[in-house]
Amino acid sequence: MPDPIVVAGDPVLRAPARPVPASMLGTPGLRALVSRMLESLRAAPGVGIAAPQIGEPWRVIVVEDTEKRMARLTPAEREERGRVETGTRVVVNPVLTKIGDATAVFFEGCLSVPGYAALVERALEVEVAGADADGNPVAWRASGWPARILQHEVDHLDGVLYVDRMKTRSVVAREAEARFGGRQIAQIREELRC
């Protein structure tokens, strides 16, 4: 059984997560944590997860975006979002650096805040450096959707949720999301006046 996703209201989502010590790298304990995160991410399903979301206060993120998970998006929507497959990426103790000043505004949701999505402005391009579960160095330069996922997940490690950064007037309940299928963000923003 996958670990349940911890939802907003649990203090673990608001506390800064602890750096993984060198002594934990490559251990069965850390590998087990990553496996549990991946299992919960796939079961949800989602495209990214941070360890606090299964109640573990460590600085570990897992990102996995696949063709299957973006299947309902049109080619135009994929293009607009910069959504591409990422493979499965594990980053321990990620350090995120924004590259350039360009930003993008899109709807974003969170497994820990079920039922809603809202517009969030994020840097278009970032670089994340850290280690994999065995302690090998990892460096990932990403733009578009993967860059958004990375900013969202690293925020979790600092006790920050997307609702802290969202355009508050843009909140959309899942039930209403279908209205926006195939439409451009600029049009949606005009309608919601946000």
Ligand code: ZN
């Ligand atoms: Zn989240």
